[in-house]
Amino acid sequence: xxxxxxxxxxxxxxxxxxxxxxxxxxxxxxxxxxxxxxxxxxxxxxxxxxxxxxxxxxxxxxxxxxxxxxxxxxxxxxxxxxxxxxxxxxxxxxxxxxxxxxxxxxxxxxxxxxxxxxxxxxxxxxxxxxxxxxxxxxxxxxxxxxxxxxxxxxxxxxxxxxxxxxxxxxxxxxxxxxxxxxxxxxxxxxxxxxxxxxxxxxxxxxxxxxxxxxxxxxxxxxxxxxxxxxxxxxxxxxxxxxxxxxxxxxxxxxxxxxxxxxxxxxxxxxxxxxxxxxxxxxxxxxxxxxxxxxxxxxxxxxxxxxxxxxxxxxxxxxxxxxxxxxxxxxxxxxxxxxxxxxxxxxxxxxxxxxxxxxxxxxxxxxxxxxxxxxxxxxxxx
Amino acid sequence: xxxxxxxxxxxxxxxxxxxxxxxxxxxxxxxxxxxxxxxxxxxxxxxxxxxxxxxxxxxxxxxxxxxxxxxxxxxxxxxxxxxxxxxxxxxxxxxxxxxxxxxxxxxxxxxxxxxxxxxxxxxxxxxxxxxxxxxxxxxxxxxxxxxxxxxxxxxxxxxxxxxxxxxxxxxxxxxxxxxxxxxxxxxxxxxxxxxxxxxxxxxxxxxxxxxxxxxxxxxxxxxxxxxxxxxxxxxxxxxxx
Numbered sequence: 001x002x003x004x005x006x007x008x009x010x011x012x013x014x015x016x017x018x019x020x021x022x023x024x025x026x027x028x029x030x031x032x033x034x035x036x037x038x039x040x041x042x043x044x045x046x047x048x049x050x051x052x053x054x055x056x057x058x059x060x061x062x063x064x065x066x067x068x069x070x071x072x073x074x075x076x077x078x079x080x081x082x083x084x085x086x087x088x089x090x091x092x093x094x095x096x097x098x099x100x101x102x103x104x105x106x107x108x109x110x111x112x113x114x115x116x117x118x119x120x121x122x123x124x125x126x127x128x129x130x131x132x133x134x135x136x137x138x139x140x141x142x143x144x145x146x147x148x149x150x151x152x153x154x155x156x157x158x159x160x161x162x163x164x165x166x167x168x169x170x171x172x173x174x175x176x177x178x179x180x181x182x183x184x185x186x187x188x189x190x191x192x193x194x195x196x197x198x199x200x201x202x203x204x205x206x207x208x209x210x211x212x213x214x215x216x217x218x219x220x221x222x223x224x225x226x227x228x229x230x231x232x233x234x235x236x237x238x239x240x241x242x243x244x245x246x247x248x249x250x251x252x253x254x255x256x257x258x259x260x261x262x263x264x265x266x267x268x269x270x271x272x273x274x275x276x277x278x279x280x281x282x283x284x285x286x287x288x289x290x291x292x293x294x295x296x297x298x299x300x301x302x303x304x305x306x307x308x309x310x311x312x313x314x315x316x317x318x319x320x321x322x323x324x325x326x327x328x329x330x331x332x333x334x335x336x337x338x339x340x341x342x343x344x345x346x347x348x349x350x351x352x353x354x355x356x357x358x359x360x361x362x363x364x365x366x367x368x369x370x371x372x373x374x375x376x377x378x379x380x381x
Numbered sequence: 382x383x384x385x386x387x388x389x390x391x392x393x394x395x396x397x398x399x400x401x402x403x404x405x406x407x408x409x410x411x412x413x414x415x416x417x418x419x420x421x422x423x424x425x426x427x428x429x430x431x432x433x434x435x436x437x438x439x440x441x442x443x444x445x446x447x448x449x450x451x452x453x454x455x456x457x458x459x460x461x462x463x464x465x466x467x468x469x470x471x472x473x474x475x476x477x478x479x480x481x482x483x484x485x486x487x488x489x490x491x492x493x494x495x496x497x498x499x500x501x502x503x504x505x506x507x508x509x510x511x512x513x514x515x516x517x518x519x520x521x522x523x524x525x526x527x528x529x530x531x532x533x534x535x536x537x538x539x540x541x542x543x544x545x546x547x548x549x550x551x552x553x554x555x556x557x558x559x560x561x562x563x564x565x566x567x568x569x570x571x572x573x574x575x576x577x578x579x580x581x582x583x584x585x586x587x588x589x590x591x592x593x594x595x596x597x598x599x600x601x602x603x604x605x606x607x608x609x610x611x612x613x614x615x616x617x618x619x620x621x622x
Binding site: 004006007009010013014017018021022213214215216217218219220221222223224378379380381 | 396397430433434435436437458459461462463464465467468469470471472473474478481482483484485486487488527530531534
């Protein structure tokens, strides 16, 4: 007996009716993306503003005051001057600030001299218990230093160009997201999480449900083939998940005003492949466990956790130990996240993402084959 | 198109740790209504699932034949209809949607389907309930719907696992009438039951107890051999041994 489109279509049609009549599935699929976008897009704001910073200005020159003025006008820092050791101790004891900025004596003199060997230095002492905030603060402070340098250079036209840049120790520019706006970073990545979780859970339930309500036994006694059931189950959930992707996409563009610079077609193709892979993974779980409860637990373990932890969504992959950097390569979430962020924020040629797309193609194909292969055509335990 | 004959030869099957069937022999002649009778746990469901091709014997063989021609397991599966004991329909789909779903699974042409489903709906008296979801059907109607779904394909072998469990006496009578109405030269029926009073309705009974086949034959022959007036006595006597 050959593969029958008619049987596959009838399974898809039946599944479609289940979805329409099950308010829970429909609600979850329609509401979940809104919840995710609302939560990560609005509530969680990784952009730090008005961070309280104690300032100890030991230089007390017009140059140091000019620098502090520059720092205050950036909007990132609320500067609280402290005087003397006693106030410093008090401030440390209160522990209500993430950082202390120290300007050494001689700062103004060094800046004016413009000697590259001996630049004006400031010291930023950050509270490392919140490493995210500490590193963000560090990068903001660099921005302030750059701006201050430009101001000093303008104020002192006698300095040569090279000397004007002397105070500037690190040159870094953030391409594609110059303000390091965290929403630009997070919202494009949300599709990864939503698909990686929702798609897996949706299909993880379907086959297990058929086993639990007994319909699988009846189904297996008909001529229907595993490949037909697998395809029939993939299609309706594919459309449902793809709808969610479009919702997140439109919210990203129109509500969060995130630029989309890459190839839309490439992004869509990547979405389709990734959705298919995630759905097929759910089917594999369902086919193997045959129980809804076990399926859900598995789906959380391989869907939700890796989506957050191994995708680079929260923890940058470059900062992981070597083993985990390779380990994350096993998860399609990592590759799709890379694609989403890249196509949104840069106009890189699709060819640069070929490896990532290749990885999710391999994953999706493997999952489909596995689902069909593991699908049992009998009721042997 | 003729009914299928099935033969079970020295079949043993373990389900988990329990030995569900021990060297069972049985011949299910073509075109008859066969009853596999036995108490709960006798191995009736295992035997029916083996016949349906949903389980595979540990030892022994099951063979199928259409007149003189032997059929392979997969050939036989294509012309076998099976309705399990446990609820196995989709509660949210209506009767009509079930029939349409099975139409596509069996790849039936629309004209044939229209005629066949009309015929089945009339025979079962289910026409007024076409649009009712399976989850809202009574026990008897639920079984009738299941029967209609598998009968769409005009099976040559029909396997029913305890079709009358949870069904009121009037509907039970109706189900039996239906089964006899469809059985005949085109279809063999094998059903299981733990209601001993139903044994005498079968043309041929196969008495299963504790995974062993105790006897096969017409109800009268079997009763005579065991020297009993009621089938339940077989099991009462057998289990007290």
